[in-house]
Amino acid sequence: MRLLSYMGQWKSAAKEVLDRTAIVAKFLCLLHVTNNYLCSPTLVYGPSMLPTLNLTGDVVLAEHVSHRIGKVGTGDVVLVRSPVDPRRILTKRVVGMEGDTVSFYVDPMYSQTTVVPKGHVWIQGDNTYASSDSRHFGSVPYGLIQGKVFFRVWPPDGFGTLEQ
Amino acid sequence: MVGLIGRLWNLQYKSIVKEASGKTLAVAKFFCVLHITNTYLCTFALAYGPSMIPTFNLTGDMFLAERLSIKFGKVGPGDIVLLRSPESPRKVMVKRLLGLESHSVTYVVDPMNSDRCDTIVVPKGHVWVEGDNIYNSRDSRQFGPVPYSLLEGKVFCKIWPPKEFGSLMKSGMKDPDL
Numbered sequence: 351m352r353l354l355s356y357m358g359q360w361k362s363a364a365k366e367v368l369d370r371t372a373i374v375a376k377f378l379c380l381l382h383v384t385n386n387y388l389c390s391p392t393l394v395y396g397p398s399m400l401p402t403l404n405l406t407g408d409v410v411l412a413e414h415v416s417h418r419i420g421k422v423g424t425g426d427v428v429l430v431r432s433p434v435d436p437r438r439i440l441t442k443r444v445v446g447m448e449g450d451t452v453s454f455y456v457d458p459m460y461s462q463t464t465v466v467p468k469g470h471v472w473i474q475g476d477n478t479y480a481s482s483d484s485r486h487f488g489s490v491p492y493g494l495i496q497g498k499v500f501f502r503v504w505p506p507d508g509f510g511t512l513e514q
Numbered sequence: 515m516v517g518l519i520g521r522l523w524n525l526q527y528k529s530i531v532k533e534a535s536g537k538t539l540a541v542a543k544f545f546c547v548l549h550i551t552n553t554y555l556c557t558f559a560l561a562y563g564p565s566m567i568p569t570f571n572l573t574g575d576m577f578l579a580e581r582l583s584i585k586f587g588k589v590g591p592g593d594i595v596l597l598r599s600p601e602s603p604r605k606v607m608v609k610r611l612l613g614l615e616s617h618s619v620t621y622v623v624d625p626m627n628s629d630r631c632d633t634i635v636v637p638k639g640h641v642w643v644e645g646d647n648i649y650n651s652r653d654s655r656q657f658g659p660v661p662y663s664l665l666e667g668k669v670f671c672k673i674w675p676p677k678e679f680g681s682l683m684k685s686g687m688k689d690p691d692l
Contacts, residue, residue, distance in 0.1 A: 379546065433661035434639040467657075469601035491600035493664050 389413045391503060392429065394441045398475030398482070402427065402512055403441065409504035410441075410512075412497035422471070422492075423447060427499040427512055430473055433490055441499065442483050446472035448492070454485045464489075471495070556580045557667060559596065561608045565645030565652065569594065569682065570608065576674035577682075579667035589668055590614065594682060596667035597643060600657050606666060609653050613642035615662070625649050634659075641665065 384390070395407035403410070412429050416422050424444055432438040446452040446466045453463045454474070466472045470489035475481025484490060502508050551557075562574035570577075579596050583589050591612055599605040613619035613636045620633045625648050636642050640659035645651025654660060671681050 379550070383546075431661070431663040432639065433663070434637075436639055436662040467601075469599065469603055491598075491661065491664060492603040493598040493600065494661060 387414055390497070392439075392441075392497075392499075394499075396441075397480040398477050399427070399441055399443070400477040400480075402443075402476045403502075404505070404508070408502055408508065410499045411501040411503060412499045414497045416498045417492075417495040422495055422498055424450070428473070429496045429499065430490060431494045431496055433487055433494060439496060440473075440483075442473035442475050442481070444471050445474045445484075446489075452484075456485065469493075554581055558673065559606070559608075564650040565647050566594075566608055566610070567647040567650075569610075569646045570672075571675075575672055575678070577669050578671040578673060579669045581667050583668045584665045589665065591617065594669040595643065595665050596669065597660060598664045598666060600660055600664060608669065609643035609645050609651070611641055612644050612654075613659075615640055617642070621655055622648060623655060 390412055391409055392412050393407050393409050394403055395405070397405050416426075417428070422428060422444060424447055426444050427441060428444055430440050430442060432440050448466050448468050448470055450466050450472070451463060452466060452472045453461055455461050455478075464472075466489050470491055472484045472489050474483045474485065478485075499512065501511055556578055557580075558576055558578050560574050560576050561570045562572065564572050583593075584595075589595060589611055591614065593611045594608060595611050596606055596608055599607050612621075615636050615638045617636050618633060619636060619642045620631055621642075621644065623630050623632050634642070636659050640661055642654045642659050644653045644655065648655075669682060672678055
């Protein structure tokens with residue numbers, strides 16, 4: 351008799367746990383979908399985008415809609431998966447789209463010109479002295495672009511859209 | 515009298531709207547689960563074209579591809595992979611993986627016109643893919659090694675046509691160690 355009442359209590363407690371877990375799971379799903387397909391905050395750090403982005407780290411908002419509809423163009427700051435290390439995501443500026451002619455300095459006296467092949471983009475960091483980008487690993491397939499940065503959230507004195 | 519009818523209509527309308535939104539929510543949740551499964555677990559796709567003959571037919575075979583191996587780095591030479599084309603970002607293609615980074619790959623440059631072979635070392639972070647039908651396939655021999663992040667799935671099972679149902683054997687023709 352007492353066993354039955356224990357089982358009943360246990361059942362209702364388990365049901366409540368499941369309901370709460372379902373709510374948390376649904377919230378995480380919504381967060382995940384927003385992060386991947388709409389807009390996500392990202393911490394970016396490193397010297398390669400000085401002076402646009404700081405060395406010690408900025409929190410920026412990146413939207414994930416433009417690159418799916420082909421609206422990424424020259425001058426945009428984008429998040430790109432590194433072609434050299436698949437686990438890293440880089441923040442660089444798009445300097446040339448497919449078909450564009452790009453000139454860059456390999457060393458201070460020797461400049462090279464290339465045409466960006468079909469389906470690729472040429473990315474460079476704003477701080478050309480301390481950036482590992484397309485000048486080193488070549489043009490990057492457009493499919494590696496993960497998002498376009500459009501707004502800075504932190505630090506507060508840098509709040510707002512990024513300058514060109 | 516008119517007010518009473520009005521209130522009755524309101525009540526009916528409310529319950530219809532409630533039921534409709536409840537059903538829509540259930541359908542939306544089902545599509546969400548389907549989408550998550552497709553993107554992170556397992557997806558099925560139709561492959562057509564001549565570049566993977568005889569493994570896949572010209573007119574189209576359906577197969578299952580799983581997405582976990584790519585994320586955990588468990589693909590190797592000999593696997594058939596789904597990858598986003600480096601030339602047309604909206605196209606996804608099916609090819610066989612022949613070499614991972616730092617592997618040395620030997621390939622026939624232009625089998626229709628000559629027997630010339632070339633050897634290349636796959637750079638860091640890239641993979642080398644080729645179609646099984648090297649006479650009619652646009653692959654790494656034309657557009658070079660492909661960054662690993664463009665890989666989207668590993669094909670493990672063919673599901674259509676029914677008489678070719680089953681897991682895909684590693685190709686005997688292409689030994690990546692040769």
